[in-house]
Amino acid sequence: MGVPAIQQYRVARYILNQRWRGIRRYPLVLMLEPLFRCNLSCRGCGKISHPEEVLSQYLNTEECLDAVDECGAPVVSIAGGEPLLHKEMPQIVEGITRRQKFVYLCTNGLLFKKHHRAYTPSPYLTFSIHLDGPRHIHDASVGQPGTFDLAVEAVRLARHRGFRVTINCTLYQGVTPPEIAEFFDFMMSLGVEAITVTPGFNYDRASSQTSFLKRSAGKRVFREIFKLGQGRGWIFNHTNLYLDFLAGNRTYQCTPWGTPTRNIFGWQRPCYLLLDEGSAPSFKALMEETEWGNYGLGRNPKCANCMLHSGFEATAVDDMIAHPLGALRLASHGIRTGGPMAPDLITCDE
Numbered sequence: 001m002g003v004p005a006i007q008q009y010r011v012a013r014y015i016l017n018q019r020w021r022g023i024r025r026y027p028l029v030l031m032l033e034p035l036f037r038c039n040l041s042c043r044g045c046g047k048i049s050h051p052e053e054v055l056s057q058y059l060n061t062e063e064c065l066d067a068v069d070e071c072g073a074p075v076v077s078i079a080g081g082e083p084l085l086h087k088e089m090p091q092i093v094e095g096i097t098r099r100q101k102f103v104y105l106c107t108n109g110l111l112f113k114k115h116h117r118a119y120t121p122s123p124y125l126t127f128s129i130h131l132d133g134p135r136h137i138h139d140a141s142v143g144q145p146g147t148f149d150l151a152v153e154a155v156r157l158a159r160h161r162g163f164r165v166t167i168n169c170t171l172y173q174g175v176t177p178p179e180i181a182e183f184f185d186f187m188m189s190l191g192v193e194a195i196t197v198t199p200g201f202n203y204d205r206a207s208s209q210t211s212f213l214k215r216s217a218g219k220r221v222f223r224e225i226f227k228l229g230q231g232r233g234w235i236f237n238h239t240n241l242y243l244d245f246l247a248g249n250r251t252y253q254c255t256p257w258g259t260p261t262r263n264i265f266g267w268q269r270p271c272y273l274l275l276d277e278g279s280a281p282s283f284k285a286l287m288e289e290t291e292w293g294n295y296g297l298g299r300n301p302k303c304a305n306c307m308l309h310s311g312f313e314a315t316a317v318d319d320m321i322a323h324p325l326g327a328l329r330l331a332s333h334g335i336r337t338g339g340p341m342a343p344d345l346i347t348c349d350e
Helices: 005-020 061-071 089-098 112-118 135-142 147-160 177-189 215-228 240-246 283-289 309-322 324-333
Strands: 029-032 075-078 102-107 125-130 164-171 194-199 261-263 266-268
Touching: 005 102, 005 309, 029 061, 029 309, 061 089, 061 261, 061 283, 075 089, 089 102, 089 112, 112 147, 125 147, 135 147, 147 164, 164 177, 177 194, 177 215, 194 215, 194 240, 215 240, 240 309, 240 324, 266 283, 309 324
Parallel strands: 029 075, 029 261, 075 102, 102 125, 125 164, 164 194
Antiparallel strands: 261 266
């Protein structure tokens, strides 16, 4: 189990080619958001707060495929909103996989049973199903009872049909490491390929601003989770270096250009997390005209509590390529869950 060798090879080849060409900033994952409309009202989401005239807009198939071609990243994460609400989503996915790009189709799972026959299992397609912890935590997070059971049903059905399946888990205040450890055990028992995990980010537009883990608290939570996970066989859809960063053992600055976002407004600056920073008319303009130095830890107060993989996984990948022996040592010895934490780039608020 784990990321298939063909995906590891293609992504590694792409990264090495960028570095050989001397390209400093390059995209690793395209965040494609063809719509903001959703059938849930998650407390940590800032997209659904837009007015109806925005929620009614969609990127069509041609616009989505143009963005994939324009960006050139080897991986495309299709988010939203809820992508399965998009009537052209099967055509969008088919067009991307035909280009031999690896698609992670993010969904809350509620519509999977209705729409799964429109998709064909492929090594290029993964359903990333949103589950924020065990039943009581997840249902409270998304604001609707019964969603955990429907999402688990979607995982089982997707695995039965032969799809690649990961889960996408966001942790908020109030979670306990033992609960998350048991939840990860359950997810692995369902046969998911890997777990994507990250602390929630305090979107300006999020309906609840009191639910998010602060940086120092988040590091302590992840240390305890990783301590409980020793020997339990969890597989994460991350580099070990990013997980080590979550545990407070590494000092990283974000690299938002590693995960550029194309949504209904254009190419969003600087990332999909900051919704009010404007957009660029093209990918080229996004990369060349964005004032990247205005964003990141210690540079912009909006970024102060962010530890999301969308900002820091590309940093970890770059570190892994630049220091392979250090990455191998970490893989051999495991993530440190005690002792002093690495210095932060900002003064923590706790």
